[in-house]
Amino acid sequence: MRIKFDIRKAYFAAAIVVVALLAVIPRTDLGREYNAALIAAKAGIPNTVTAIYLKNRLYDTMFEVMVFSISISGALYFLKKENKFHLEDTLFTDPATIIIFRGCAMLSFLSACALATVGHLSPGGGFAAGVAFGTSMVIQSLISDRNHLSNYLSMERPERFEKSSWMLILAISLLTFSGIIPSNGIWGSLLSGGWVPLLNILIMIKVGLGTWALSLGFLDHKWIF
Amino acid sequence: MFKTLLNYLGGVPLDVVFLARLLLLSVILIGLWGVLFKKNLIMKIIAMDIMNTGAISLFVLSSWYRSKAPVIAEKGSSIPASDPVPQAVILTAIVVGFSVLALLVVYVMDLSRYFHTLDTDRIQNRWKR
């Protein structure tokens, strides 16, 4: 199929014109008064972004958790089905790397807990916490002996854990839609703002285990390094 | 001094937000250029990912107001801050963009078992129906 080079240039020229029109649209949102305070007050938590993202627009976040989990299970469906080449047991053996890696794993685990538990007070999201949690698990699985890890944390237990946290998120979002929300609690305290702290932690667990399962899938498939 | 130089460049309202919007739209354009002109399938996917990042950054630009994070210190105080709605919404779009990407890259690797050079023209010529 000989694509004449000029056709794709024509496509790109059309795109440039469209984007140029987009750029010169007069901005009408100058000076609009942002009622961030109203949203935060209603949700009872200082961080307005988390208030919207986990309380007002929880319907979107529920779909987002579905999207993330289904794409992870779709990728794993392919990775598990593929054949497994010979797999080395551990990837890094010399002690210096192991110590450094263990430090990084602990560091990212701590940051994950911070992002998740205090996510509704100061900036930090459930998903970012999940990724950090997943990274710490990946680093841990890279350095420790593979079968030591697999019998210690065989894939069945995290899988069940992941599915149950997924179901809990769906249940809580149903409760939030039907208005059953615990009291907002004291402003700025750890457990304030209805379901938001619990949801943050559940999303952290769900996304963390999902990332870890994906990376283990890669590890089994000998794609890592 | 700098302000006069910028305004001199043309009648267009040359302030920071307009300049930033131009740059971020050019990120989308560069991404589209990659998707159209790159032959390798993985390069097309990386370019599509760049387009996605460009669209996400436009959202954050539209929420920018005196670059104050929308976190309210005391209960009642309503100091004007950045608009939280596009930020909350775009968090979802980042995760969705990543998930679509993760699936695409894993299954393009499956395709690379049949087409090692991942050259889109070669793939399409092979499967002309």
Add this chain to the structure above:
Amino acid sequence: MVNLSVSILVLLPFFCGVILLAVKGRSSRVLLPLWVATSVLAAIMLIKGDSVHAVLGGSYGVELMFDPSSWTFVLMNGLVFIGVTLSVIKERLPLLSCPLMAMLHGTANAVFISYDLFNIFICIDLIGILAFLFIRLGKRPRQIWSAVQYLIVGNVGMILYLVGCLYGYKATGSFSMETLPAIPAIAIYLLVIGLSVKGGVFLAGLWLPEAHGEAESAVSALLSGVIVKCGIAPLLRIAELSPVAARVVPLLALASALYGVTYAMFDKDVKRMLAYHTISQAGFILIVPAAGHLYAISHGLFKSWLFLAAGKLPSRSFEQLKKEGIKVQVWLPLLIGALAISGMPVLGGFGAKSMILGKLSGLPAILMYMAALGTAISFAKIIFLPLAEGGDLAKAVSFSGAFYFLSLVLRDVIAGYFGVAFILKTLFIIGAGWLIYLAITSRRKIELPKSVEGLDHILGLLFVVLLLMIVVFGS
């Protein structure tokens, strides 16, 4: 009421999906009561006929709209899923397909009831991922490629939709569809082009022949029946609400109908012909936005039935079918489906077509009649396939076949429009179509250029159509 319907339509399928994923369930029999529950709820709500506009979760929350149009789409969603499940109920499905079907059902319902631009973006992305995995469940390498191409084109379309959402929000301060009239024209064009990628409308739907043609028959039945509608339903809403879109979408629909029919008439492959028809039928649905949902329900039914029936054909190319001929039990469902889509009075297609064509006048009416003629011509290819002996009629009656036939006839009886003049007009069109087929098209071998369906071309044409909209309708 809102809470109950959201939980049944969206959350219940998600729960079933997660449970099936955990339990690794493979039999689709379990999901049948779920589809029945959705269709019964939709039928009741349709009879009640009131429309409820709800906001979930306070200010800036997600807005939902339960009006007759969304309930019709939800009913179609339930019926198509019942039909497809009945036809695959005996087979042992691949591991991931039952949970995916449940989640696809829930997400499709979510798109049909949603009244919020950004919520539609996320649901359509989720449907894109589910459709990608469905196409990929087939093992053949070509299906990997068509799935990857589908997701890339869908994702670029969705990026345009996202930018459209942004400009809509900046102009009006909220993502709800009520503010559509105040959105600048260019944002509406971006929304329309993003949705027409997912809905398979005109040039933006060029990925459809590759994706639907290659997928397994049950998967392409779901693709054509439900997943394409998830792109079209929001497009109908936008066309009704925004004056700018009210001028753009019918023109796009006209072009889509004619484009799909011309390619379908001269296609040599059964499944690709049906896929081209999905593009042209998308045009039929969108031409009159107010009555679009009535056409969509009959299209969802007979198109998924045709794909299921086409799955049982011995081979895909028409020449081979002409030589070998097909058994009666394969031919009968195809015949009924073909008659339904060309608009035979009793079957589902007639009520829908008459509703649409009755409301048109002048040039659009003539063009749509030509498109209807083209449909009749291209489906004459299926109707006049020779019959091989040895087929017995008893095997033709299958559970899903009977279900589809019953629902199609019911659809025509309930929402039919039986003007005598119109019955004659439709019969004349079908007859003329068959005559033209027998006289001209069956002999001449016209090969239309297919180079437009390359990946770069599809992506490029998105922007060309966008530019055309801006030039023709003004920014």
Add this chain to the structure above:
Amino acid sequence: MTGHGLLVIGAVLLMPVMAFFTLREDHILHAIIGRGMLGIAAAIAYALMGAPDVAVTEALMGAFLVTLLYVVVFSSGDEFRVGYVELPMMVSKESEKLEGFAVDLLTEFGRKIKVKPSFVPFESRQALLDAVREGYMDMAIGPFVYPFDESDNYLTLPILETRIFKKNGGEWIDLLSLLYGSENRTFDRSSAEMEKGFYSVLLSEDAHDLNDILFSFMGDEDNLTVPELKKKYFGESK
């Protein structure tokens, strides 16, 4: 244009520069690094624009996880798997380094199409034949000869003519393993009659584009690698 505005413009300017750098490259690894830098530039820009949540998520998800995904998946992507059974002069493993006529040929071919071969050892011919049939191995080199190893579930591409010695029992041995092979010293050449044959590369059915390119690579006349390698290994004695 406050100082802070300049800072934001600086961060935002970084993004198109990184994007252009990423897409200017043809080598995928450089593109991935560019993508990582774009993610970090985006995170900085979001933080400066007063969106800390989005900055954290973009930094972790967009910069780190996406780059990890690309590197992990890509590291196995740009290679085709070649199974080999040792055969002196054709494929032989001297002190951890593979060399031989077929090895050099495929490495040269890999360099041309920018996809490098990864050689996987196999003990028995039959295991390698099954691997090629299943598609786990894209190519197979070693003691495979054109007329005898012909089969319909993989393609054979003759690369080097040789002579085959067939015994009446249907058991045959090719020239190279006879001359250099250790275990079949006992094969007496007198009783076997000689036939013409070709050493060949077996290609799996799945590797569509590899087959087309390799056939055209071997086919075109002005390609000097084959005569060069012949001179280097066999010095025109054959």
